[in-house]
Amino acid sequence: MNLPLQPPVAIPGTGHVPTGTGTPRIDGRAKVTGQARYAAEWPATDLVYGVAVNSTIAKGRILGFSLQEAEAVPGVLKIITHLNRPHMRGNGLFYKDMTAPAGKPFRALYDDVVRYSGQPVALVLAETFEAAREAAGRVETHYEVEEHDTNLLAAMGRAREPRKMKAGFSAPPKDKGDPTAAFANAPHQVVADFYHGVEHHNPMELFASTVIRDADGHLTIYDKTQGSQNSRWYVSQVFGLPKKKVTVRNPYVGGAFGSGLRPQYQLPLAVMGSLALERSVRVVLTRQQMFTFGHRPETVQRVKLAADADGTLRSISHDAVAETSRFEDYVEVVVNWSGQLYACDNVHLGYKLVDLDQYTPIDMRAPGAAHGMHALEVAMDELAADIGMDPLALRLKNYAEVNPADGKPFSTKALRDCYRLGAERFGWSDRAPLPRARREGHEWVGWGMATGQWDALQMFARAHARLHADGRLVVSSAASDIGTGTYTVMSMIAAEALGLPLEQVSFQMGDSTLPVAPIEGGSSHVTTVGSAVQGACEKLQKQLLALARKQGRAAFARARVHDLVFARGSMALRDDPGSAVPLTALLADGQLDGIEAKYLLLPNLLEQRKFVRATHSAVFVEVRVDEELGTVRVMRVVSAVAAGRILNPTTARSQIVGGVIWGIGEALHEHSEADHRFGRFMNHDLAQYHVSVNADIHDIDVLFADEDDRVVSSLGAKGVGEIGLVGVSAAVSNAIYHATGKRVRSTPITPDKVMR
Structure with missing residues (x-):
């Protein structure tokens, strides 16, 4: 069953909309009318429903299951545990998704070890969701319980340096100057301790995966994810499936905020169910189960600031201790901001971790900065009060013109x-x-x-652009829109590049078969995918100029791309509006049904x-x-x-x-x-x-x-x-x-x- 990706349709009548203009979301109508389908809403014939069963202990081993009552529920097809799951690769290397921190990633239903409370221990598969839910409540798991430790405040004494750093993480730099002596000698001093508890993401859309199995065994997966290609990589590597046998789509994502950067456990569970039954399977986590994977980490911080009477900062010290799991070292840039934001000659920054019997924390909107900047900025306010200075004036006094x-x-x-x-x-x-x-x-x-x-x-990304003979422009990249307006801004970039009305432009994304794009995270999608879209459209500009020359259009004989302006569906010389020629005419005279271009965006590091x-x-x-x-x-x-x-x-x-x-x-x-x-x-x-x-x-x-x-x-x-x-x-x-x-x-x- 091959369901085509349905991109949103631009709002008609919008005309040419240059970037910098406030523009309604082109996918807004699809969302408010219910036409936009999310991961749990894609139809499939002969669909099986899966419900996860979660552990009731925080640490230990599974001794066995009592499944008779669950299996007796009418409609139950199979109950999968670590004892009868489909084959999964054993080398932990293959389980590392593109955003995994250092360590050994968690593997759902892989063995009998319970690593945290709420860990999935079984998957019930049934003909109806109601039957699967009823049976899941009847699964009885027998444990050997071990002593657990989830209390960060009680475990501060064993805080340690991170063992390894994930890509993109910058460890705190070495001390600058002598922050201890500078603090002691300054007339105004602040010592402030901060505690930030765990937060959970809770986007409106629950995590879900719908695995649609074709007759030939191909899996089309609609997944709640911020990166379709990341989920495809994960499924392919975990289950040893060729990439061509797996397609992951996420055309619409109902919020994520970092929770969808990594594949969550409903994805491998749904794939397990499909492989075991050779049918299409859907697994949707409940709201309660949304609290059984990553979260913003619990963090303890101490900030020490010292300044002269005029507000000049003399010393900054910022230490943080955060939690991680027993199996991965999740790290965040918590303290580094304190060495960048304000000019100061004496700076100490420190960051440590404590292993706990909980699931690995994951990125949550502004990871690290949400806690680190809070501590710094509250401490700055305390310092201003101690000096008797306006808080804004204190910040301007120590404004950093270059990176300190x-x-x-x-x-x-x-x-x-x-x-x-x-x-x-x-x-x-x-x-x-x-x-x-x-x-x-x-x-x-x-x-x-x-x-x-x-x-x-x-980051890096690819984009593909095709201008059709009827003037429609279709641009594609395996990007994601988690509610940020990506469909709209990418269409605006493309429309502006070729001077087309917005309703003639379609941006296709949310499909792992499209040109490579990074995971949607870190506020990088516009700078990355947007630049790739611009690059692909600029290649089309060059092709259109070449067509004009080939067709003997004298006005463009010696023109360069920077001499051109694209507007109202036409190409013209910037200094000669009368030279305008419709893009459709260029393709028609060239007897072309379309032209296309690909572009690879590589940052100029x-x-x-x-x-x-x-x-x-x-x-x-x-x-x-x-x-x-x-x-x-x-x-x-x-x-x-x-x-x-x-x-x-x-x-x-x-x-x-x-x-x-x-x-x-x-x-x-x-x-x-x-x-x-x-x-x-x-x-x-x-x-x-x-x-x-x-x-x-x-x-x-x-x-x-x-x-x-x-x-x-x-x-x-x-x-x-x-x-x-x-x-x-x-x-x-x-x-x-x-x-x-x-x-x-x-x-x-x-x-x-x-x-x-």
């Missing part, structure tokens, strides 16, 4: 503009210098601010490594605090962002707004509570795991500083996915201090902490 760690220049850095734009829009100059200065009714009003920084990344490439933000927050109830309301947020050229302000603003909302959730609500007696997360649903809801969110204002970065990408763009979150929780914390005079450093800032 190595002296490299920034490719672009419009952070000063962010400070200025945000402060002006917020009205920061009217801020009372001391806490507890303003009360309205039974609430104290406070203002706080913080800085954000995130990397500006570019030699050039890029000469610079520090980063996005920046300045976040300003107003809160109202009821000390008697301990409640905090975030009334206003102004987020000013510098992220290169903003190709689509509409979707970019949505990204920042979403990041701000999550930052409010990080500050006030989100925390996965563990009962260490059982080694288990207890609030594993949306009734008990609190996320921001409509009543929590008020005014959010987003501003973009003027920035154009041709080092990061030929488009001048950076990325906006992560930067919207960074700094928000710190600004909320700082505003609470300004309102009440009470300093609550750790997150979430729950009512009990405010009252305390």
